[in-house]
Amino acid sequence: MANNLETSCSNHFRKRPNKPSSDSKKFCSCFAGTFTSTISLRELDAANGVVTSEIQEQFERAAEFCGRDVAPSVAQAGRAWIMESN
Structure with a gap:
């Protein structure tokens, strides 16, 4: 699940107009790890x-x-991705 989230985020x-930066890669990796450590597959399936x-x-x-x-722009773009994904 973490790999799928990280790929979707990436x-x-x-x-976006600019290629992924080290910050965007850092955000995606962190997000995937953090989210999957707090939500179980059972909860998602339910x-x-x-x-x-x-x-x-x-x-x-x-x-x-x-x-x-x-960077603030990366954080903002990451939050926008999350809202789009829902």
């Missing part, structure tokens, strides 16, 4: 494809946490 940054409030909250927490160590 693909989002590839679509949601039946619906983004529950708990899943949304964990998405947002992971984005906030991982956005602290990267």
